[in-house]
Amino acid sequence: MQGMKKLGVGAVAWFLSLSAHADYTWNFPEPVTPMALDTLHVHNKFMLITAVIFVVVLAIMIYSIVTHRHSKGYKPVADNPPSTAVEIFWTLIPFAILLLIDFVIMGIPAYHSVVMMEDTRDQSTMVIKITGSQWRWQYEYLDGDAKGIKFVSNLATTNGQMHNEEDKGEHYLLEVDNPLVLPVGEKVRILMTASDVLHNWWVPQFGSSRVAVPGFIRETWVQVEKPGVYRGQCKELCGKGHGYMPVVVNAVSKEEFAQWANKKQDEQKAANDVKEMTKDELVAQGKVVYEKNCAVCHQVTGAGLPPAFPALTGSKIATGAIFGSDGKYQKDSHLDRVLNGKGVMPAWKATLNDTEIAAVITYERNALGNAAAVDAVLQPAQVKAARE
Amino acid sequence: MSTTSVAHHDEHQDHPTGIMRWLTTTNHKDIGTMYLTFSLIMFLVGGSMILGIRAELFKPGLQLMNPEFFNQLIGVHALIMIFAALMPAATGFANWMLPLQIGAPDMALPRLNNWGFWILPPSAILLTLPFTLALFGVGDGALATGWTFYPPLSVQGGIGVDFAIFAVHLLGISSVLGSINIIVTIYNMRAPGMTLMKMPMFAWGWLITAFLLIATIPVLAGAVTMLLTDRHFGTHFFDAAGGGDPIMFQHLFWFFGHPEVYILLLPVWGFIPQILQTFSRKPMYGYKAQVYSLWAIGALAVVVWAHHFFTAGMPVPALLYFMYSTMAISLPLAVLFYCWIRTMWKGSMSFETPMLFTVGWIILFGVGGLTGLVLADVAADAQYHNSYFVVAHFHYTLFAGGIMGIMAGVYYWLPKMTGHMYNEKLGKLHFWLTAISFNVTFIPQFFVGLAGMPRRIPDYALQFAEFNMISSIGAFALGLSQLLFVYIIISCVKGGKKASDRVWEGAQGLEWTLPSPPPYHSFTEQPVVK
Ligand code: HEM
Numbered sequence: 061m062q063g064m065k066k067l068g069v070g071a072v073a074w075f076l077s078l079s080a081h082a083d084y085t086w087n088f089p090e091p092v093t094p095m096a097l098d099t100l101h102v103h104n105k106f107m108l109i110t111a112v113i114f115v116v117v118l119a120i121m122i123y124s125i126v127t128h129r130h131s132k133g134y135k136p137v138a139d140n141p142p143s144t145a146v147e148i149f150w151t152l153i154p155f156a157i158l159l160l161i162d163f164v165i166m167g168i169p170a171y172h173s174v175v176m177m178e179d180t181r182d183q184s185t186m187v188i189k190i191t192g193s194q195w196r197w198q199y200e201y202l203d204g205d206a207k208g209i210k211f212v213s214n215l216a217t218t219n220g221q222m223h224n225e226e227d228k229g230e231h232y233l234l235e236v237d238n239p240l241v242l243p244v245g246e247k248v249r250i251l252m253t254a255s256d257v258l259h260n261w262w263v264p265q266f267g268s269s270r271v272a273v274p275g276f277i278r279e280t281w282v283q284v285e286k287p288g289v290y291r292g293q294c295k296e297l298c299g300k301g302h303g304y305m306p307v308v309v310n311a312v313s314k315e316e317f318a319q320w321a322n323k324k325q326d327e328q329k330a331a332n333d334v335k336e337m338t339k340d341e342l343v344a345q346g347k348v349v350y351e352k353n354c355a356v357c358h359q360v361t362g363a364g365l366p367p368a369f370p371a372l373t374g375s376k377i378a379t380g381a382i383f384g385s386d387g388k389y390q391k392d393s394h395l396d397r398v399l400n401g402k403g404v405m406p407a408w409k410a411t412l413n414d415t416e417i418a419a420v421i422t423y424e425r426n427a428l429g430n431a432a433a434v435d436a437v438l439q440p441a442q443v444k445a446a447r448e
Numbered sequence: 449m450s451t452t453s454v455a456h457h458d459e460h461q462d463h464p465t466g467i468m469r470w471l472t473t474t475n476h477k478d479i480g481t482m483y484l485t486f487s488l489i490m491f492l493v494g495g496s497m498i499l500g501i502r503a504e505l506f507k508p509g510l511q512l513m514n515p516e517f518f519n520q521l522i523g524v525h526a527l528i529m530i531f532a533a534l535m536p537a538a539t540g541f542a543n544w545m546l547p548l549q550i551g552a553p554d555m556a557l558p559r560l561n562n563w564g565f566w567i568l569p570p571s572a573i574l575l576t577l578p579f580t581l582a583l584f585g586v587g588d589g590a591l592a593t594g595w596t597f598y599p600p601l602s603v604q605g606g607i608g609v610d611f612a613i614f615a616v617h618l619l620g621i622s623s624v625l626g627s628i629n630i631i632v633t634i635y636n637m638r639a640p641g642m643t644l645m646k647m648p649m650f651a652w653g654w655l656i657t658a659f660l661l662i663a664t665i666p667v668l669a670g671a672v673t674m675l676l677t678d679r680h681f682g683t684h685f686f687d688a689a690g691g692g693d694p695i696m697f698q699h700l701f702w703f704f705g706h707p708e709v710y711i712l713l714l715p716v717w718g719f720i721p722q723i724l725q726t727f728s729r730k731p732m733y734g735y736k737a738q739v740y741s742l743w744a745i746g747a748l749a750v751v752v753w754a755h756h757f758f759t760a761g762m763p764v765p766a767l768l769y770f771m772y773s774t775m776a777i778s779l780p781l782a783v784l785f786y787c788w789i790r791t792m793w794k795g796s797m798s799f800e801t802p803m804l805f806t807v808g809w810i811i812l813f814g815v816g817g818l819t820g821l822v823l824a825d826v827a828a829d830a831q832y833h834n835s836y837f838v839v840a841h842f843h844y845t846l847f848a849g850g851i852m853g854i855m856a857g858v859y860y861w862l863p864k865m866t867g868h869m870y871n872e873k874l875g876k877l878h879f880w881l882t883a884i885s886f887n888v889t890f891i892p893q894f895f896v897g898l899a900g901m902p903r904r905i906p907d908y909a910l911q912f913a914e915f916n917m918i919s920s921i922g923a924f925a926l927g928l929s930q931l932l933f934v935y936i937i938i939s940c941v942k943g944g945k946k947a948s949d950r951v952w953e954g955a956q957g958l959e960w961t962l963p964s965p966p967p968y969h970s971f972t973e974q975p976v977v978k
């Protein structure tokens with residue numbers, strides 16, 4: 061009996077906390093898009109309805125449990141056999157109540173939410189493409205001020221923090237090197253795809269979540285109404301790095317967005333101009349690229365996690381020739397593998413620029429316990445040529 | 449329903465003894481016992497796996513295992529709990545009780561019955577073997593895709609996926625064999641006078657389950673076979689590059705997977721009203737309404753599958769259809785709840801352990817059902833989907849609605865099966881420990897889910913820390929409480945107060961007309977139902 065009461069009290073507390081709209085720690089985080097706001101309203105309303113049903117039914121049960129007891133000498137009433145007509149009438153009552161709740165009280169707002177959620181084009185002013193891959197998000201702006209900007213967004217939390225060797229930062233696991241930047245107040249249409257397995261791009265405060273399917277395009281939209289930094293995660297099991305695929309969105313004013321876009325475009329241009337670089341420069345930059353992109357699987361030391369993720373240290377590919385006697389890069393060479401991938405190893409062609417690819421390959425061939433005898437240095441120009 | 453002329457003889461003890469009795473047995477009670485024992489063992493195995501997970505999630509950071517192993521534990525935990533713990537438990541009861549309840553001497557196809565059971569242990573071994581193989585450097589462990597096998601992740605996976613596919617094939621064959629046997633038994637072996645509409649509710653629950661199994665298991669078998677050929681024989685069913693579609697797998701999987709949820713629960717919905725009427729000392733309310741509701745739920749179960757992947761992208765009409773059809777399931781379910789509570793209403797209730805579990809079951813399963821209703825809403829589901837909210841929801845249906853229902857059944861029939869009363873005090877203690885620690889485990893998961901914690905992640909942001917810690921403490925308490933359950937069962941099998949034939953004052957049904965334990969060949973003379 062005590063336990064029953066506890067349950068009842070718990071249910072009421074639950075119910076109260078849900079209706080306390082000011083406090084979101086027990087509920088969805090504060091919504092910042094029309095979609096999320098609508099979702100929160102729908103959720104609160106439905107939770108309220110279900111909580112009321114729960115409490116009413118529980119109360120009836122508890123009353124019955126307390127009064128209709130064998131130990132109190134309560135004699136069972138003979139409500140059997142009821143006439144079929146009575147039985148049908150009484151069982152149709154809960155049926156009718158639920159019919160009303162499901163398809164009118166809950167069903168109509170649910171309909172409007174669905175229509176709103178799926179309307180990705182009406183009044184949208186900007187289109188971006190999001191690609192999920194193991195285990196990072198890639199963003200590309202397809203039109204507007206930021207057209208042509210394209211970058212990869214990686215987890216920025218350190219390994220030391222994850223293994224409890226360093227103190228964890230405030231945004232542990234929810235921080236990235238390159239956040240997605242969006243202008244406040246604009247409806248942004250999002251095209252979503254993936255390069256390897258299913259992923260799901262999710263920011264709780266936006267209310268939108270969509271699966272990224274390799275080989276297909278899916279759509280959704282966001283319209284952030286309040287400047288700020290919003291954080292979310294991949295929520296479709298996508299392999300061992302699934303927990304390490306955060307989404308960070310920086311929502312800024314339109315002016316700031318335009319400034320950011322200009323700066324980013326200039327940077328990107330500069331990065332795409334291929335310059336001759338020294339081995340040391342390449343190795344230094346390559347180390348950064350490696351630790352960001354490659355270390356998840358091949359480990360910081362290059363030891364890999366065989367058999368799924370081969371070691372780079374001493375690997376035939378990472379120490380063998382890249383170019384054949386005809387000057388063209390060979391199949392299954394180091395450059396081929398990085399550009400085009402194979403099996404679980406992703407293709408980096410679209411994700412990294414010429415300089416980054418040249419740098420990371422030069423790094424892998426000269427560090428991680430390797431000292432390649434042939435083709436020890438790869439120049440960005442050679443990567444550029446290989447792409448053609 | 450009343451019974452006349454029941455006779456039994458105990459002199460036909462011409463069966464093998466010792467280990468051969470169990471290996472070769474075709475006796476429904478022996479096979480039922482084996483199913484139930486197997487189920488209990490696998491429940492503990494699947495439970496220990498999740499305690500590893502909950503230990504890892506006790507605080508932020510990686511402490512015990514790498515993410516790959518974490519993913520393996522999650523997937524295997526689910527497959528074991530569903531296929532090797534919950535389903536065999538229901539089948540065990542079917543074997544034990546259906547013949548007794550419908551007045552049959554045994555199941556209709558006893559040899560098939562033996563096969564149905566003996567396929568199970570090898571498949572359980574197949575599921576867990578990759579863990580052991582990995583220790584010896586063979587392969588990279590069990591399947592790490594979650595129990596849903598979604599490609600392309602499962603196409604990438606190692607030998608664990610192949611082992612799991614074969615295990616699922618075997619488990620599926622076992623279920624289909626069991627189902628055929630149950631359907632044939634129910635249709636052909638009922639005592640004279642027992643029309644379908646006089647049949648015990650448990651038989652109805654199982655009959656519908658059996659049809660669902662036969663309808664959906666072959667689809668699952670097909671889907672995982674297609675996966676196998678994608679993995680090894682160059683087909684591209686689920687690969688866009690070859691003209692396939694990964695989402696097609698989800699359609700096939702959930703065409704099985706959603707009815708599966710009802711497959712797990714329908715047998716329980718069958719015997720819960722029987723327990724209720726026993727301890728309310730009053731016939732169950734709305735027998736016919738319940739039968740029709742069970743059929744309605746069975747029918748709806750096969751037409752709502754896509755609500756498991758609303759966020760995968762679907763045309764608006766499809767979203768609306770799957771939303772409204774899913775909500776429709778709450779209608780027959782409401783009728784069932786109404787009948788259960790109406791059965792208690794103005795009864796003369798007493799609260800022995802089976803009744804405690806049953807009442808607790810109604811409340812907790814109610815939470816599962818109501819949170820399921822809100823999940824049907826497409827817009828809100830974008831938030832809930834793949835978050836811990838869903839994990840909490842389906843544990844309210846599968847653990848509370850499934851396992852705790854089974855526990856009610858165990859306490860209800862244990863005296864009948866063993867001939868001894870279990871320890872009532874310990875039984876009640878087991879109920880309270882289970883119910884409380886269950887809530888401590890899963891209520892916090894609703895809140896971390898709402899706040900935005902995705903499921904299937906080995907580590908989480910700091911804001912989720914407190915709730916996860918509470919949840920882990922609850923899980924360990926829940927796990928430990930089950931050792932008490934094992935102890936109660938073992939001591940009841942070994943001895944205890946002699947159980948009478950009827951066992952419970954208000955018990956109704958043919959099984960209570962036999963001695964406890966029933967003789968080896970249950971009814972040697974057919975009972976007649978008037
Ligand atoms: C001691 C009791 C149990 C505890 C503490 C427990 C806990 C958990 C946890 C923590 C997860 C992982 C959630 C995630 O990260 O996605 C999980 C997954 C799951 N559990 Fe349980 N569980 C228990 C019993 C059961 C039972 C009895 C069943 C079903 C009959 C079950 C079915 C599942 C399923 C289907 C999954 C999903 C696995 C997946 O993501 O593929 N669990 N459980």
Ligand SMILES: [Cu+2]
Nearest residue numbers: 259294298305
């Ligand atoms: Cu992902």
